[in-house]
Amino acid sequence: MPLTKEQIAQRIAKELRDGFYVNLGIGIPTLVANYIPAGIKVVLQSENGLLGIGPFPEEGKEDPDLINAGKQTITTIPGSAFFDSAMSFGMIRAGKVDLTVLGAMEVSEKGDIANWKIPGKMVKGMGGAMDLVASAKNIIVAMVHTNPKGESKLLSYCTLPLTGVRCVKKIVTDLAVLDVTENGFKLLERAPGISIDEIKTKTEGKLIVPGEIPEMSF
Amino acid sequence: MPLTKEQIAQRIAKELRDGFYVNLGIGIPTLVANYIPAGIKVVLQSENGLLGIGPFPEEGKEDPDLINAGKQTITTIPGSAFFDSAMSFGMIRAGKVDLTVLGAMEVSEKGDIANWKIPGKMVKGMGGAMDLVASAKNIIVAMVHTNPKGESKLLSYCTLPLTGVRCVKKIVTDLAVLDVTENGFKLLERAPGISIDEIKTKTEGKLIVPGEIPEMSF
Amino acid sequence: MNKVVANADEAIRDISDGNVIMLGGFGLCGIPENCIAALVRKGVKDLTCISNNAGVDDFGIGLMLQKRQVKKMISSYVGENAEFERQLLSGELQVELIPQGTLATRCLAAGYGMPAVYTPAGAGTEVAEGKEMRSFSGKEYLLEYAFEAHYAIVKAWKGDTEGNLIYKETARNFNPLMAMAGRVTIAEVEHLVDAGGLDPDCIHTPGIYVHRIFQGVNYEKRIEQRTVRKT
Amino acid sequence: MNKVVANADEAIRDISDGNVIMLGGFGLCGIPENCIAALVRKGVKDLTCISNNAGVDDFGIGLMLQKRQVKKMISSYVGENAEFERQLLSGELQVELIPQGTLATRCLAAGYGMPAVYTPAGAGTEVAEGKEMRSFSGKEYLLEYAFEAHYAIVKAWKGDTEGNLIYKETARNFNPLMAMAGRVTIAEVEHLVDAGGLDPDCIHTPGIYVHRIFQGVNYEKRIEQRTVRKT
Numbered sequence: 001m002p003l004t005k006e007q008i009a010q011r012i013a014k015e016l017r018d019g020f021y022v023n024l025g026i027g028i029p030t031l032v033a034n035y036i037p038a039g040i041k042v043v044l045q046s047e048n049g050l051l052g053i054g055p056f057p058e059e060g061k062e063d064p065d066l067i068n069a070g071k072q073t074i075t076t077i078p079g080s081a082f083f084d085s086a087m088s089f090g091m092i093r094a095g096k097v098d099l100t101v102l103g104a105m106e107v108s109e110k111g112d113i114a115n116w117k118i119p120g121k122m123v124k125g126m127g128g129a130m131d132l133v134a135s136a137k138n139i140i141v142a143m144v145h146t147n148p149k150g151e152s153k154l155l156s157y158c159t160l161p162l163t164g165v166r167c168v169k170k171i172v173t174d175l176a177v178l179d180v181t182e183n184g185f186k187l188l189e190r191a192p193g194i195s196i197d198e199i200k201t202k203t204e205g206k207l208i209v210p211g212e213i214p215e216m217s218f
Numbered sequence: 219m220p221l222t223k224e225q226i227a228q229r230i231a232k233e234l235r236d237g238f239y240v241n242l243g244i245g246i247p248t249l250v251a252n253y254i255p256a257g258i259k260v261v262l263q264s265e266n267g268l269l270g271i272g273p274f275p276e277e278g279k280e281d282p283d284l285i286n287a288g289k290q291t292i293t294t295i296p297g298s299a300f301f302d303s304a305m306s307f308g309m310i311r312a313g314k315v316d317l318t319v320l321g322a323m324e325v326s327e328k329g330d331i332a333n334w335k336i337p338g339k340m341v342k343g344m345g346g347a348m349d350l351v352a353s354a355k356n357i358i359v360a361m362v363h364t365n366p367k368g369e370s371k372l373l374s375y376c377t378l379p380l381t382g383v384r385c386v387k388k389i390v391t392d393l394a395v396l397d398v399t400e401n402g403f404k405l406l407e408r409a410p411g412i413s414i415d416e417i418k419t420k421t422e423g424k425l426i427v428p429g430e431i432p433e434m435s436f
Numbered sequence: 437m438n439k440v441v442a443n444a445d446e447a448i449r450d451i452s453d454g455n456v457i458m459l460g461g462f463g464l465c466g467i468p469e470n471c472i473a474a475l476v477r478k479g480v481k482d483l484t485c486i487s488n489n490a491g492v493d494d495f496g497i498g499l500m501l502q503k504r505q506v507k508k509m510i511s512s513y514v515g516e517n518a519e520f521e522r523q524l525l526s527g528e529l530q531v532e533l534i535p536q537g538t539l540a541t542r543c544l545a546a547g548y549g550m551p552a553v554y555t556p557a558g559a560g561t562e563v564a565e566g567k568e569m570r571s572f573s574g575k576e577y578l579l580e581y582a583f584e585a586h587y588a589i590v591k592a593w594k595g596d597t598e599g600n601l602i603y604k605e606t607a608r609n610f611n612p613l614m615a616m617a618g619r620v621t622i623a624e625v626e627h628l629v630d631a632g633g634l635d636p637d638c639i640h641t642p643g644i645y646v647h648r649i650f651q652g653v654n655y656e657k658r659i660e661q662r663t664v665r666k667t
Numbered sequence: 668m669n670k671v672v673a674n675a676d677e678a679i680r681d682i683s684d685g686n687v688i689m690l691g692g693f694g695l696c697g698i699p700e701n702c703i704a705a706l707v708r709k710g711v712k713d714l715t716c717i718s719n720n721a722g723v724d725d726f727g728i729g730l731m732l733q734k735r736q737v738k739k740m741i742s743s744y745v746g747e748n749a750e751f752e753r754q755l756l757s758g759e760l761q762v763e764l765i766p767q768g769t770l771a772t773r774c775l776a777a778g779y780g781m782p783a784v785y786t787p788a789g790a791g792t793e794v795a796e797g798k799e800m801r802s803f804s805g806k807e808y809l810l811e812y813a814f815e816a817h818y819a820i821v822k823a824w825k826g827d828t829e830g831n832l833i834y835k836e837t838a839r840n841f842n843p844l845m846a847m848a849g850r851v852t853i854a855e856v857e858h859l860v861d862a863g864g865l866d867p868d869c870i871h872t873p874g875i876y877v878h879r880i881f882q883g884v885n886y887e888k889r890i891e892q893r894t895v896r897k898t
Contacts, residue, residue: 018668019668021875040668041668043829043874043875045875046606047536047537048462048465048606048609049462049606049608049609050605050606051873051874051875052829052867055665056663056664056665056666057663057664057665058664058665058667059664059665059667061664062659062662062663062664063605064464064465064607064657064658064659065465065466065593065604065605065606065607065657066605066606067462067463067465067606067659067660067661068606070661071462071463071464071465071515071660071661072661072662072663073659073661073662073663073664074663076605076867077862078861078862078863079827079828079829079831079862079863079865079874080867081829081831081867081870081873081874082603082605082606082608082867082868082870083608083870083873084540084608084609084610084611084612084613084640085462085488085536085537085539085540085609085610085613086540086541086543086544086613086779087779087873088537088540089536089537089540089541089557089779090541090778090779090780090781090847091778091779091780091847091873091875091876092537092780093537093555093556093557093779093780093781094777094778094779094780094847095780096875096876097875112560122521122524122525123533124513124514124515125511125512125513125514125533126512126513126533126535126536126563127512127513127535127536128512128535128536128537129535130535130537130538130557130558130561130563131535131536131537131538131555131557134555134556134557134558134559135537135556135557135780161561161562162560162561162562163561164559164560164561165559165560165561166560236437237437239644258437259437261598261643261644263644264837265767265768266693266696266837266840267693267837267839267840268836268837269642269643269644270598270636273896274894274895274896274897275894275895275896276895276896276898277895277896277898279895280890280893280894280895281836282695282696282838282888282889282890283696283697283824283835283836283837283838283888284836284837285693285694285696285837285890285891285892286837288892289693289694289695289696289746289891289892290892290893290894291890291892291893291894291895292894294636294836295631296630296631296632297596297597297598297600297631297632297634297643298636299598299600299636299639299642299643300636300637300639300834300836300837300839301639301642301839302771302839302840302841302842302843302844302871303693303719303767303768303770303771303840303841303844304548304771304772304774304775304844305548305642306768306771307548307767307768307771307772307788308547308548308549308550308616308772309547309548309549309616309642309644309645310549310768311548311549311550311768311786311787311788312546312547312548312549312616313549314644314645315644330791340752340755340756341764342744342745342746343742343743343744343745343764344743344744344764344766344767344794345743345744345766345767346743346766346767346768347766348766348768348769348788348789348792348794349766349767349768349769349786349788352786352787352788352789352790353549353768353787353788379792379793380791380792380793381792382790382791382792383790383791383792384791541779541781548772549787550772550784550785550786551785551803551804551806551808552785552803553781553784554781554782554783555780555781556780572782572783573782575782577782602868603868604868605867605868608868635869636836637833637834637835637836637839637869638866638868638869
């Protein structure tokens, strides 16, 4: 069965390591915060100027001066720090953020990513995505394997305008976990009950299947 | 009679305008702070990270964390602000400092300045001088007209290694006030009792004497 | 020297048709509400606005869009705003989208007197088209130029009569950067105090960057995405 | 993740011969006294030190010079220091003098992931020799590269267990810039508090830039030019 959005987030959370500074994009990536493994500590960065995002506020405790990059009301954790947007992207560019998780419309087998613009549709802008993908040391993409028409979003080449080139390191979809390698998408894990054949069928880009592929467990 | 160091500072202080942000170099320039005209307000910038230098502290009130660019203990005025050295030179480079006053070993008729290095002598470094002269909108040099051997320090070309090129706008020496113009040093005022001839003799660079030259009054 | 003005109308008195203005804020957080209202009242038009976002239909820069005062937006993300979309599609409004970090850094460059900066954001994408590229240590960077703006309009939490500013939480965002970047910088603050009323160690924008300051009134501080904990 | 170490010796434990280290401070103000003492104890040598100044004979980096631990100084001003002068004239010590603003900005560039920056400081002087020049709006600029340093060692007033730092008065100077620029950043603080003990709006160096932190002891805070008011 394909993973739910929550399960995609839960699987990505297993990639977190103690002491990581992490930037979580809008959508599925935001859910990763709910599944941080016990015993490790990560600090969440919000590119609008905060290290140390806490949970959403209690009803009635919303603070209009305290939002995340998705413009949602949030709280902070003890030890948080605020800063301006130049320092925020400065620390991103300087590689101080250990992991970036973001969504994508398409990813290529070279690690190119497209997630900001669909020709013919109103373009809202790239926000901080281009800075993040151009700078992050480690990028994990959270996405659904295929589009609503059933077409693969893991491609030989992206068809949509790019957000960044050769930057994605790992992909977690509803069907699989894959590394982006020099030779293409390398299948690491399958969603429970999903066959290698189904993943092959739904992956347009080059797929490497190194022998037995374990099922994910939750 | 040639001006004393205090009188040079006092004359420079007349160039201050209400609302000016001013950087005063080490030596004579520092004395300018003692002669700020009544009724105007200037804010002194210290390039080690302070806007709003106050007077020297009272005996026993010295604070080792609070010094000026000459490493002297100082105080602050109400409304002061501290910042780091990058922002300090940032505001200097961006032209936010209205006036810079500094000393010089030599100035050329083109406005070049030399004040950091004497070949054959131990070189201590340029500190912030090169940043200041390269960036300041308005630079006044406070200096003695001749060196101890009686040789002019206002030259056609500087002989010492340069600190900056074509940057000095005005010079106040013990003998005269001069503007640096496209055509050379333009004499504006004489020290009390100093003749135009003496100034001519002691100015090696091209000197323009536009008719009657008033004496300074204090 | 007196930087204090009575209100937003006086602060923006000389902003003229065709000016380039920067407006602080991220989404609706930390936006100069009073000055935006005054700009709408003044009716100044053909403005180029540099701001991370363009407000919503009935708040923030959206209010200026409703009055057709904006000729061009320079932003990183222009979200949910129907009037914005209408003007864009009809060709009434020009939009230049640039990466958020590039936007921030081009403000910083202006404030720090750096004519241009190198950033990797957008390398290999259409953002790089027509831009000068350069490789450092095997990585590609774009040369991006410092912004030039006639006015920067920012919102701070506290300010003093010298123009020193302190921002609150994530309402800081682009405000201190734009404060440094304007040829003339206007600051509206929630609390204006006398010189000496702010801790000199905690000032985000030193007063040298601020030309006019006033205490704003009636802040709405609208929340764009009210989100609360599931209990 | 625990950034807190017991003392200076533990903090600098892996600094090795030949490393490039940055040391915060301006003159003797805001210098990492505890770490300098530990470096002297450890006897590590052939260091390249990036620091605005080189201390005095018997304090600050001067203590490391006395023990011949420094191969090269990168500074803007190397004041009153007889042993420094002796080593320089004898050729034991290399010195690279760079403008103070360039020094600061090259640290900022490293901390902000900008590979190089343009500055006018030194244009037309011997500092520009061999450097790439470029004209923007008719003004000449030098291209200056971001520093790379194995370690940055800084001194703050207050810090918390997350590595967040607050500096006091002009003891801030180069400290926050170098804190951002080190591959490994070590902070010694006068007061170490738990997470939550600092105001998040007033933090100068966010903890993401700091790898090790400890509360220093026995600060001398020597004054270089004691100057008092004439009464």
